[in-house]
Amino acid sequence: MSSAILSIRDLQTNFFTHGGAVKAVNNVCFDVEEGKILGLVGESGSGKSVTGFSIMGLVDEPGRVAGGSIKLKGEELLGLREAEMRKIRGRRIAMIFQDPMMTLNPVLRIGVQMCEAITTHEKVSKREAWQRSRDALAEVGIPSPEERLNAYPHQLSGGMCQRVAIAIAFLNRPEFIIADEPTTALDVTIQGQILAQAQKLCAQYKTAMIWITHDLSVVAGLADEIAVMYAGRIVEQGASEEVLKTPRHPYTAGLIKSVPGEQVKGERLYQIPGMTPSLLRLGEECAFLARCPNAAAACNNVPDMTWQDGRGYRCHNPVEAANINNKAPSAQKEELV
Amino acid sequence: MSEVTVNAKIGNTRKEQGQTAVFLQRFTENKVAVVAFVILVILIFLALFAPWITPQNPYDLAQVDFMDGRMEPGEQAFAGYTFWLGSDGAGRDLYSAILYGLRISLTVGVASGLIALALGTAIGLIAAYAGGRTETLIMRLVDLQLSFPAILVALMLVAVMGKGVDKIIIALVAVQWAYYARTVRSIALSERKKEYVEAAKSLGLSSTRILFGHIMPNCLSPLIVVATIQTAHAIALEATLSFLGIGLPQTEPSLGILISNGFEYILSGKYWISMFPGIALLITVFSINLVGDQLRDVLNPRLAK
Numbered sequence: 110m111s112s113a114i115l116s117i118r119d120l121q122t123n124f125f126t127h128g129g130a131v132k133a134v135n136n137v138c139f140d141v142e143e144g145k146i147l148g149l150v151g152e153s154g155s156g157k158s159v160t161g162f163s164i165m166g167l168v169d170e171p172g173r174v175a176g177g178s179i180k181l182k183g184e185e186l187l188g189l190r191e192a193e194m195r196k197i198r199g200r201r202i203a204m205i206f207q208d209p210m211m212t213l214n215p216v217l218r219i220g221v222q223m224c225e226a227i228t229t230h231e232k233v234s235k236r237e238a239w240q241r242s243r244d245a246l247a248e249v250g251i252p253s254p255e256e257r258l259n260a261y262p263h264q265l266s267g268g269m270c271q272r273v274a275i276a277i278a279f280l281n282r283p284e285f286i287i288a289d290e291p292t293t294a295l296d297v298t299i300q301g302q303i304l305a306q307a308q309k310l311c312a313q314y315k316t317a318m319i320w321i322t323h324d325l326s327v328v329a330g331l332a333d334e335i336a337v338m339y340a341g342r343i344v345e346q347g348a349s350e351e352v353l354k355t356p357r358h359p360y361t362a363g364l365i366k367s368v369p370g371e372q373v374k375g376e377r378l379y380q381i382p383g384m385t386p387s388l389l390r391l392g393e394e395c396a397f398l399a400r401c402p403n404a405a406a407a408c409n410n411v412p413d414m415t416w417q418d419g420r421g422y423r424c425h426n427p428v429e430a431a432n433i434n435n436k437a438p439s440a441q442k443e444e445l446v
Numbered sequence: 447m448s449e450v451t452v453n454a455k456i457g458n459t460r461k462e463q464g465q466t467a468v469f470l471q472r473f474t475e476n477k478v479a480v481v482a483f484v485i486l487v488i489l490i491f492l493a494l495f496a497p498w499i500t501p502q503n504p505y506d507l508a509q510v511d512f513m514d515g516r517m518e519p520g521e522q523a524f525a526g527y528t529f530w531l532g533s534d535g536a537g538r539d540l541y542s543a544i545l546y547g548l549r550i551s552l553t554v555g556v557a558s559g560l561i562a563l564a565l566g567t568a569i570g571l572i573a574a575y576a577g578g579r580t581e582t583l584i585m586r587l588v589d590l591q592l593s594f595p596a597i598l599v600a601l602m603l604v605a606v607m608g609k610g611v612d613k614i615i616i617a618l619v620a621v622q623w624a625y626y627a628r629t630v631r632s633i634a635l636s637e638r639k640k641e642y643v644e645a646a647k648s649l650g651l652s653s654t655r656i657l658f659g660h661i662m663p664n665c666l667s668p669l670i671v672v673a674t675i676q677t678a679h680a681i682a683l684e685a686t687l688s689f690l691g692i693g694l695p696q697t698e699p700s701l702g703i704l705i706s707n708g709f710e711y712i713l714s715g716k717y718w719i720s721m722f723p724g725i726a727l728l729i730t731v732f733s734i735n736l737v738g739d740q741l742r743d744v745l746n747p748r749l750a751k
Contacts, residue, residue, distance in 0.1 A: 167647055199650035206648075211641035216663040225659070226649045277649070 113140035113180075114317035115164070115285050120177035122156070122163045131388045133159040133172065135341035138414075141285065141334075144315040146308070148332030148349060150322060150364070154385055156341040157321045161287040165204055166194045181285065200230040203278035205307075207290040209270035213262035219246075219273055220258030226280050245276040249306055268299035272306065279310050286311070286318045292327060304331050325368055329353055337361045340386060340396035342411075347420030357420070357427040359403050395425070403428070472744045479740035482733035489730055493548040500542035501527035505698060511537045516711065519718055532718040534707050538699070540718065544726045547701040550694065551730065554611060555681035558618035563673050565619065566626025567662065573627065574634035575657050585631065591624040596679075597686060604687055609695045614687060618680045629672050633665040667745040674738030678731045685727050701727045 122134035134156045141147045149157045162168045164179055166186065179186040181201060186194070198204075206212040214222060223242035227233060233241075239258065246254035249272040262270055271291060278286055288307065292300040308331055311318050322328055328335055328349065335352045337345040337360065345358040356362040366379040383400035395401070395408045403426040414421045474480050492499070502509050502525070509525075514537035517529045523539065531540040573584040591599070603617040637643070638661060646656045687693035688702025689709075696703060701723045708719025 165648055167644065195650045195652065197650070198648055204645070204648035206641055206645055208641060212645040214642045214646070214660050214664070216666075217660070225651065225655075229650055229655075274645075 112142050114143055114182060115141045115319075116178075116180040116183075117160075117164070118178045118180075120160065120163060120179065121175040122159050122168055122172060123175045124172040126171060126389075128389050132341050132391060133388060134163060135391075137177070137338075137341075137343055139334075139336055139343065139346065141317040141319060143317055144312055145333045146311060146318045146320055146331055148320050148322065148328030148335045149338060150325060150328055150335060151338035152323055152385060154388070155338040157323075157338050158289055160338070161204065161289050161319065161321055164285075164287060165198060165202060166191075167198075196230070199226055199283075200281045201283050202285045202287065203281070203283040205271075205274050205278045205286065205288040205291045208294045209267055209274050209291075210262065210294075212274055213270055215262055217261075218258065219260055219262065219265075223258070223273075223277055223280065226277050230281055241280065242276075245280050246273065248279075248310070249273075249276045250302075251276070267295055268303065271295060271299075271303055275303070275307060275310070279314065279316070282314055283316060286316055288318060288320045290322055291320075293322070293324070300327070307331075325353070325364060337364070340391060341388060342396065342423060343414070343421075344397070344424070345420075345422045346414075351420060357422040358397075358424045359401050359426075359428055360397050361422075362428045363400075395423075469744060473740055476740050476743075479736050482736035482740075485729060486733040486737060489548060489733070490552065492545050493552050496542070496545035496549055500539070500545050501525075502539040502542040504538040504543040504546050507697075513537065514539075516716055516719070518716075531722045532716075534704065534719045535711070536707075540704070540722050543699055543704055544701065544723050547699055547704055547723060548726060548730065550611065550698065550700040551681045551684060551702075551727070554615055554618065554684045554700070555677045558615045558622065558680045558684075559673055559677040561615065562619045562622035562676065563626050563669065566623040567630045567665070567669065569623065570627035570630030571634050571657050571662060571665075574631045574638055575653065575661070581631075584627070588624040588627050591621075592628070596621040596683060600683055600687060601690070601692065604692050609693065611694065611698070614684055614693050617687075618683060621683070622676050622680060625672060625676055626669065629668060630665050633668055634661050637661045637664045671738055671742040671745060674734055674741060678734035678738065681734070682727070682731050701730075 117140070118138050120134055120137040121132070124131040124133055137156075137160055139147060149160065151157045159168065159172070163174050164186070166174075166189070168174060174187060177187070181197070186197065189197070213219070220239060220242055223245065224235065224238040227238040227241060228235075243254045243258055246257055251257055251269060251272050257265065257269075257273070262273075265273065271294075274291070278288075291307070292303050295303060304327065307318070307320075310316070320328065320332055332349045335345075335347065335349045336343045337352070337358065339360050345352060345356065345361045352361065353365060356365055360381070363379070363381040367381060369378055381400055386396055386399065393410055395411055398404050398408045401408065403424070405426050407425040412423050412425045414423050415427075497503065501523075504510060511524055514523050514529070514533050515535050517523070517533040517537075519530060519532040521529050521532070523529055523533070527539070529539055529541070531544065533539055534543065569584055573581045600617045600621050603620055604614060607613040607616065643656060643660065646660050651659070684693055684700065685702035685705070688700045689706040690702075691706065693702055694700045699707070704723035705720050705727070708716065708721070708723070712720050
């Protein structure tokens with residue numbers, strides 16, 4: 110795929126702990142095209158955030174990207190020196206974090222932090238940087254941006270701060286943005302606004318994006334494509350409507366079933382039995398084996414990704430399309446349109 | 447949207463006023479600290495304007511008359527002015543000498559405090575950010591430094607380097623940087639793990655920029671407290687060194703030298719030569735400490751009510 114902005118192949122990120130190497134990201138492959146949003150879904154510890162940090166080259170000790178390839182417009186990022194990587198961070202790849210109140214420096218004015226993001230990568234005058242920051246704030250729908258530039262983060266609400274964070278991410282018109290659960294810390298009404306904002310800017314600047322989340326309803330309205338991660342591996346991938354409507358991997362199916370929706374009142378919500386396996390003790394078998402309703406003898410070997418009509422799943426006994434009568438979570442979709 | 451703006455504005459101004467106002471309100475809660483602060487300001491003014499408000503320049507030997515030696519408080523000098531606080535053995539007006547001595551004491555205290563603050567902060571930040579062996583090395587050095595009594599280290603350094611204001615400042619910095627380094631490191635360690643550092647990294651900022659532009663400002667309020675206490679400490683230490691006769695030259699009497707000058711007369715009834723400079727030193731150090739204590743109470747979020 111030549112039009113891909115970001116192309117990841119066989120990404121392997123390990124954490125070298127005392128108990129052994131933890132394979133936090135295992136054989137992850139995906140492409141994100143211009144102006145498209147890939148939703149990276151998974152539960153805590155499934156490796157979705159580590160994937161994001163691997164792309165940024167910011168995996169903290171004792172973690173290390175152990176193999177694979179990350180290409181930004183055909184240019185290999187792995188193996189770049191720190192100084193070169195720094196030029197890419199913030200300029201060509203930007204990141205939005207989970208807790209907006211924590212990601213802005215509490216003792217620096219918003220304007221100072223925004224201008225810094227510009228002047229780090231470009232030689233522009235302070236005034237121009239200030240003007241661009243102000244325009245960027247206006248663009249994300251912050252009222253009286255001039256005043257906000259002089260404010261400290263604690264003077265803004267969480268939603269406002271996240272808008273500022275989004276404005277900062279888009280400041281240098283990056284080609285690619287990693288959004289690491291940016292709506293998790295916000296309440297639902299603000300969540301909707303932030304999602305719409307991000308989607309709008311993405312389309313406007315043709316930015317490619319991965320949106321990391323554990324919330325399927327967020328991804329349902331937002332993402333063009335979904336990749337579901339489980340225990341460091343992508344277990345299912347494809348266009349978002351199709352994946353949500355006809356999940357093939359039992360894990361995806363379980364996740365969708367456990368979203369509260371239109372079920373009968375008083376009925377218990379579905380729950381995937383068991384717990385995520387320890388990443389330290391991943392063996393040859395499928396990581397989902399112990400929790401899987403479709404388990405079979407073949408599952409003692411990790412299945413390969415099966416690709417079919419642009420959809421992939423990593424399962425020996427996929428859920429049959431006919432068996433699924435689930436409604437895809439689409440609660441937020443209408444709100445956004 | 448307009449409603450949001452209005453709300454935000456109200457919240458904004460309220461909070462902005464709030465911060466300074468809350469700080470002032472909480473600082474003034476303790477009347478003793480306020481008195482100490484006022485005294486400190488007065489002392490600083492007296493020291494600053496000493497040449498204009500004293501009858502004699504005790505450094506100018508032409509103005510010091512040996513015949514005026516050991517005058518009691520209230521006696522008249524040959525030159526006509528009154529020795530309100532008496533005079534020392536060399537005929538120096540103690541009131542003048544104390545104000546000039548205060549100048550030196552405050553200069554030495556503040557200068558060594560600031561230099562040690564800058565140095566210690568930089569070293570502590572680097573230790574926290576670098577981690578690993580660099581951190582271990584620096585922190586063991588700090589431990590080593592702190593395991594020696596400050597007075598001992600300062601004594602040795604001044605004895606080797608000789609007398610003079612610059613030398614005593616160097617000695618005091620050498621004694622004090624470790625306190626700052628240790629404080630900064632402990633704060634920076636917890637700041638480093640916060641998300642804004644990760645966010646700054648993701649913007650492509652360099653480590654130096656993150657360290658000094660982002661982490662350091664977050665370490666400042668505890669440092670202010672340490673700096674006040676350490677300044678008082680430095681003043682006392684300088685007085686001690688001068689008292690022992692190895693701090694400043696006799697021609698530039700600091701409070702310590704004045705005290706030691708009168709030391710030999712104290713049992714012969716001439717109490718004032720040692721007593722008044724001693725009281726001046728006591729008030730200075732005490733008021734700085736009181737202000738520092740109150741600052742710590744106000745700036746420490748754990749003690750916030």
